[in-house]
Amino acid sequence: MITSEIFSPKLYEYLVEHSTPPASVLQELAAENERRHPDSVIMQISPEQGRFMTLLAQLSHTRDIIEIGTFTGYSSLCLALGIPDDGTILTCDINEEWASMARRYWEKAGVAHKITSRIGPAVDTLRALPRDPMFDMAFIDADKQSYIDYWNEIVPRIRPGGLILADNTLYAGEVIDPTKTSDAVQGIRGFNDHALADERVELVLLSVGDGLTLARKKN
Ligand SMILES: C[S@@+](CC[C@H](N)C(=O)[O-])C[C@H]1O[C@@H](n2cnc3c(N)ncnc32)[C@H](O)[C@@H]1O
Numbered sequence: 001m002i003t004s005e006i007f008s009p010k011l012y013e014y015l016v017e018h019s020t021p022p023a024s025v026l027q028e029l030a031a032e033n034e035r036r037h038p039d040s041v042i043m044q045i046s047p048e049q050g051r052f053m054t055l056l057a058q059l060s061h062t063r064d065i066i067e068i069g070t071f072t073g074y075s076s077l078c079l080a081l082g083i084p085d086d087g088t089i090l091t092c093d094i095n096e097e098w099a100s101m102a103r104r105y106w107e108k109a110g111v112a113h114k115i116t117s118r119i120g121p122a123v124d125t126l127r128a129l130p131r132d133p134m135f136d137m138a139f140i141d142a143d144k145q146s147y148i149d150y151w152n153e154i155v156p157r158i159r160p161g162g163l164i165l166a167d168n169t170l171y172a173g174e175v176i177d178p179t180k181t182s183d184a185v186q187g188i189r190g191f192n193d194h195a196l197a198d199e200r201v202e203l204v205l206l207s208v209g210d211g212l213t214l215a216r217k218k219n
Contacts, residue, residue, distance in 0.1 A: 006207050019048045023081065025109045026050065029074055032101070040098075043071050045141070045167065049209035050078035053139070053165070056214075057082030060163055062136040067091040068122045068150050069142035069167075073102025073115075079139065080111035089115045092122035092142070122146070126153035133159040141167040144184040147191035155200055160219045164201065166191065170211025 007015065022030070026047075033041040045053070057065070057079050063086070065079055070093035080089055093099050099117045106112040118125045122142055138154045140147055147166060154164060171188045174180040195203060195215060203215035 016046075016048055019051050022047045022050055022078075023109070025105060026074060026077060028108075029072065029077065029105045033072055033074075036101075037072070037098075040071070043069075044074045045078070046209045049167075049212060050074060052208055052212075054078045054082035056163070056165075057137065060136065062163070063087045064135045065089040065137045065139065066126075066135045066154065066157070067139045067141070068126075068154075069093060069140070070099050070102055070117060071095075072098050073105050075139060075141060076102065076115055077105060077109055077111065079137070080106065080109070080114050083114065085114070087114050090118060090125075091115060092118050092120070092125045094119065094121060123149050123153065126150065126157075129157060131156050133157060133162070135159065136162045138162075138164045139167070140165065144168065144171070144187035144191070147187055148194050151191065151195060151198075155198065155217065158217045160217055162217050164213075164215040164217070166195065166213040166215075168210045169205055169213045170207070172210060175211075 030044065033044055053075065062083055065083065067076055067089060070076060070091040076089055076091045096119050099119060103112065103117060106115050123146060135158050138158060140150050158164060169188055169192055171185050174185040175189055175192065195213060201215040201217050203213055206212045206214055
């Protein structure tokens with residue numbers, strides 16, 4: 001989990017302590033990640049971002065979601081807890097081992113019936129879907145170089161009024177540091193400009209987690 005550099009560690013701690021804590025099943029999932037995937041757990045969204053996404057799904061009456069980047073299922077579980085019992089999430093990843101851990105926790109939380117996991121390059125999964133508005137929400141959180149490709153495939157498939165969330169859009173502050181030139185940060189910079197220029201949406205870049213862009217497709 002990467003969090004915003006805008007907050008001092010103390011203020012961040014306060015912010016987390018003054019948000020409703022994650023459900024116990026999410027805490028268990030996070031603890032297993034800390035134990036089994038200490039080098040990769042940084043990829044999991046933060047607890048307050050998870051709560052924000054659950055609330056956002058509830059507030060927007062979202063039913064059908066596409067997620068790009070499952071990892072071990074923390075963010076999909078947060079979203080699944082915010083949609084109705086007949087809601088759906090299609091979540092994409094290339095790593096079957098991580099997805100199988102995710103499925104275990106979705107079962108435990110009683111939301112597995114809402115979630116379909118698709119293994120393979122997400123851009124192929126997206127292109128294989130009908131180009132019809134079929135989702136109320138998208139969450140983009142995979143390889144940063146491909147964010148523009150994901151965006152271009154997702155926007156036509158979002159219903160009018162639907163939401164697109166993109167994670168890590170401040171990239172630990174590297175977006176404004178010209179000495180940082182990794183493919184990932186360049187991917188994020190390109191994406192931030194691309195999404196802002198897209199007249200089909202209105203958006204805000206929030207200082208939630210590592211930067212979370214929230215876009216709404218116009219009616
Ligand atoms: C930041 S993690 C996702 C974290 C997850 N949303 C969470 O909160 O736990 C990014 C994920 O994207 C996956 N990924 C990387 N490249 C991909 C690709 N081309 N297609 C689909 N998934 C990909 C990785 O395997 C990894 O699990």
